[in-house]
Amino acid sequence: MFLEIKDLSVKIENKNILKSLNLNINKGEVHAIMGPNGSGKSTLANVLAGKEDYEILNGSINFKDNDLFDLNIEERAQEGMFLAFQYPVEIPGVNITPFLHSAINSKRKRMNEEEIDNLSFAKLLKSKASDLGINIDMLKRSVNTGFSGGEKKRYEILQMSILNPDLAILDETDSGLDIDALKIVTDGVNKLKTKDNSFLIITHYQKLLDYIKPDYVHVMVNGSIVKSGGSEIAAEIEKDGFQKFQ
Amino acid sequence: MNIQDNYQKNKKNIFFSENKDIQTYREKLINIFENDRFDKKNNESLKNINLKNFFDFKYKYLISEETSVINNNQENSYSIVSVNGQCLSYKDDKIEITKILDEDYIDFSKNDIIENNDHFVNLNSLFLNSGFKILIKKNNNIKIKISNIITDDDLTIFQKNNYICEEGSSLNLIEEYENKNNSTSNILNVIKLEKNSQLNHFLIQDNSSNHNLIITTHSSVKKDSTYTQKVYNFSEGYVRNFHYSELKEANSEADLQGIFFLKDNNTSNNKTYVKHLAEDCKSNQVYKGILNDRSKATYFSNTHVDQVAQKTEGYQLSKGILLSDNASYFSKPELKIYADDVKCSHGSTIGPIDENAIFYLRSRGMSKIAATKILISSFINEELSSIDNEQMSEIIQKKLVRYLSKVK
Ligand SMILES: Nc1ncnc2c1ncn2[C@@H]1O[C@H](COP(=O)(O)OP(=O)(O)OP(=O)(O)O)[C@@H](O)[C@H]1O
Ligand SMILES: [Mg+2]
Numbered sequence: 001m002f003l004e005i006k007d008l009s010v011k012i013e014n015k016n017i018l019k020s021l022n023l024n025i026n027k028g029e030v031h032a033i034m035g036p037n038g039s040g041k042s043t044l045a046n047v048l049a050g051k052e053d054y055e056i057l058n059g060s061i062n063f064k065d066n067d068l069f070d071l072n073i074e075e076r077a078q079e080g081m082f083l084a085f086q087y088p089v090e091i092p093g094v095n096i097t098p099f100l101h102s103a104i105n106s107k108r109k110r111m112n113e114e115e116i117d118n119l120s121f122a123k124l125l126k127s128k129a130s131d132l133g134i135n136i137d138m139l140k141r142s143v144n145t146g147f148s149g150g151e152k153k154r155y156e157i158l159q160m161s162i163l164n165p166d167l168a169i170l171d172e173t174d175s176g177l178d179i180d181a182l183k184i185v186t187d188g189v190n191k192l193k194t195k196d197n198s199f200l201i202i203t204h205y206q207k208l209l210d211y212i213k214p215d216y217v218h219v220m221v222n223g224s225i226v227k228s229g230g231s232e233i234a235a236e237i238e239k240d241g242f243q244k245f246q
Numbered sequence: 247m248n249i250q251d252n253y254q255k256n257k258k259n260i261f262f263s264e265n266k267d268i269q270t271y272r273e274k275l276i277n278i279f280e281n282d283r284f285d286k287k288n289n290e291s292l293k294n295i296n297l298k299n300f301f302d303f304k305y306k307y308l309i310s311e312e313t314s315v316i317n318n319n320q321e322n323s324y325s326i327v328s329v330n331g332q333c334l335s336y337k338d339d340k341i342e343i344t345k346i347l348d349e350d351y352i353d354f355s356k357n358d359i360i361e362n363n364d365h366f367v368n369l370n371s372l373f374l375n376s377g378f379k380i381l382i383k384k385n386n387n388i389k390i391k392i393s394n395i396i397t398d399d400d401l402t403i404f405q406k407n408n409y410i411c412e413e414g415s416s417l418n419l420i421e422e423y424e425n426k427n428n429s430t431s432n433i434l435n436v437i438k439l440e441k442n443s444q445l446n447h448f449l450i451q452d453n454s455s456n457h458n459l460i461i462t463t464h465s466s467v468k469k470d471s472t473y474t475q476k477v478y479n480f481s482e483g484y485v486r487n488f489h490y491s492e493l494k495e496a497n498s499e500a501d502l503q504g505i506f507f508l509k510d511n512n513t514s515n516n517k518t519y520v521k522h523l524a525e526d527c528k529s530n531q532v533y534k535g536i537l538n539d540r541s542k543a544t545y546f547s548n549t550h551v552d553q554v555a556q557k558t559e560g561y562q563l564s565k566g567i568l569l570s571d572n573a574s575y576f577s578k579p580e581l582k583i584y585a586d587d588v589k590c591s592h593g594s595t596i597g598p599i600d601e602n603a604i605f606y607l608r609s610r611g612m613s614k615i616a617a618t619k620i621l622i623s624s625f626i627n628e629e630l631s632s633i634d635n636e637q638m639s640e641i642i643q644k645k646l647v648r649y650l651s652k653v654k
Contacts, residue, residue: 046535049609072608074609074612074613083609087607092548094603094621099612100610106611142624195262
């Protein structure tokens with residue numbers, strides 16, 4: 001199994017957020033999670049990425065034959081996990097080039113691959129940026145600092161396409177994107193898609209799922225997955241909302 | 247030994263001890279010491295200070311066999327090695343280096359910006375045993391680099407330097423303090439900027455843990471002139487940076503900036519004080535600190551705007567990153583405004599490194615330590631990238647890398 005979440009319960013500050021959550025993802029699959037505000041979608045994404053604020057009450061997560069809880073944040077990334085954040089943080093004074101270069105090389109090191117030199121990295125970054133319609137000038141700025149909502153989302157996808165993860169979690173990457181940007185970003189995702197990598201897409205809108213076809217759609221309510229199925233579920237939600245799942 | 251006895255005993259190698267007026271002045275200073283209760287709570291010059299170390303000290307001074315050097319290799323560019331606070335005399339058609347005189351001393355003793363209760367300045371005035379005076383002549387554009395060398399252990403250097411930039415001149419001054427011996431330097435720089443002159447003053451401080459450096463600047467700035475000071479403190483030993491500036495005439499400017507990098511048990515005390523005494527003047531006071539382990543720092547910033555100083559712009563900022571729960575940084579901004587048409591602001595942000603930023607960087611595969619280092623560098627990125635002197639910027643980068651290599 002590629003990713004196996006079993007009976008996961010998580011709390012933060014005395015509040016139970018995830019409740020006996022189960023989810024399995026195989027290599028090459030695209031899964032979508034939909035759910036009302038506050039149901040715990042970002043919490044799940046953060047727990048997968050290794051954010052330390054949460055208390056794991058119960059359950060297990062297996063990722064590529066590793067007990068995920070044995071890996072720290074950067075080890076998870078180096079093993080091929082990537083989270084495109086719902087709210088990417090602004091980091092004044094840090095430029096994407098040295099930061100992402102160092103990130104990709106630590107991943108390559110772990111995989112016993114050769115490191116990428118400065119020049120090749122700069123080229124790679126430029127070409128991926130231009131694929132995603134990101135202005136070269138933006139690469140000179142500090143990470144996310146002063147970026148518009150849509151720019152931040154594109155920038156997340158830029159990082160994703162450079163790191164080329166095995167499991168990419170996209171947390172509401174579509175919100176904040178205009179219709180043209182949505183097309184560019186989803187094209188980027190589709191280009192990256194192979195039979196060896198998997199996607200977990202968190203969204204509120206069926207629109208995104210028109211561009212990136214999910215194999216499975218899950219409905220998350222109040223910290224658990226209450227229903228799973230195919231893309232017909234997204235259409236149901238679009239029509240009737242979450243009422244009947246609550 | 248009390249201060250009085252200490253002074254009497256060592257009089258013979260203290261400057262100007264024969265001058266009657268100076269004697270009278272010094273008696274006044276001794277009285278201040280004898281009557282002061284050394285109120286650590288309210289006296290900014292005593293915060294975090296081990297009183298016994300600094301005020302009950304063993305005086306020792308010697309003039310070294312190694313003489314100081316002055317080099318004028320490139321046009322308009324001089325490099326000076328000052329030994330135990332002394333410097334040879336030198337003269338050409340652009341600059342002049344001489345001993346300081348009684349009258350310079352008396353002139354400074356009349357300043358009213360440094361309060362009488364700055365005990366370190368008083369100590370300097372009392373035990374003065376070294377120093378020099380550098381004059382930049384009219385309309386010259388000069389670069390000077392001074393390396394301050396101390397030759398022996400247990401020396402107590404009390405040094406007063408005078409810098410005078412004549413009308414229309416400009417000076418780029420780099421001072422290096424890199425001492426490895428067990429001694430204490432108490433240095434007072436008295437700076438005068440005449441009309442339409444400029445001084446860019448860099449201070450690089452990188453002493454070992456057994457060396458104490460107490461450095462105070464008093465700059466007075468006249469019409470259309472600018473004093474810019476940048477202090478980089480990488481010292482493992484105690485450093486006190488207290489810098490006072492008076493904007494005396496219209497359209498003058500003072501920019502007092504500092505960055506300190508502390509670790510282990512080290513302490514650094516900092517103060518900047520700008521007095522606006524004329525209209526249309528600008529000031530900027532920005533200190534940033536990075537504190538690891540059990541290190542401690544204080545920073546007091548003060549803007550005083552006189553009643554006549556309309557259209558003043560005064561800006562104060564203090565920022566700190568605490569890399570350890572046991573480190574502490576106390577900062578206190580103060581504004582005293584007696585004019586009505588002024589723009590003044592102050593801000594202070596001190597805290598641990600941004601956990602969300604660390605998480606973001608790590609989630610891309612960067613190690614925790616690499617992420618921490620990149621965030622520390624970014625914290626001072628603005629200051630470092632604004633250094634327009636390539637050699638300086640290389641020196642600072644190297645020292646930063648050394649500091650970061652100890653961050654766990
Ligand atoms: N640090 C925290 N302290 C307290 N409660 C928190 C904290 N972080 C998250 N929560 C709570 O956990 C719940 C789930 O939040 P989460 O961000 O996972 O929701 P979500 O499904 O992603 O919602 P949205 O669709 O609005 O993005 C919310 O009720 C939120 O208020
Ligand atoms: Mg969310």
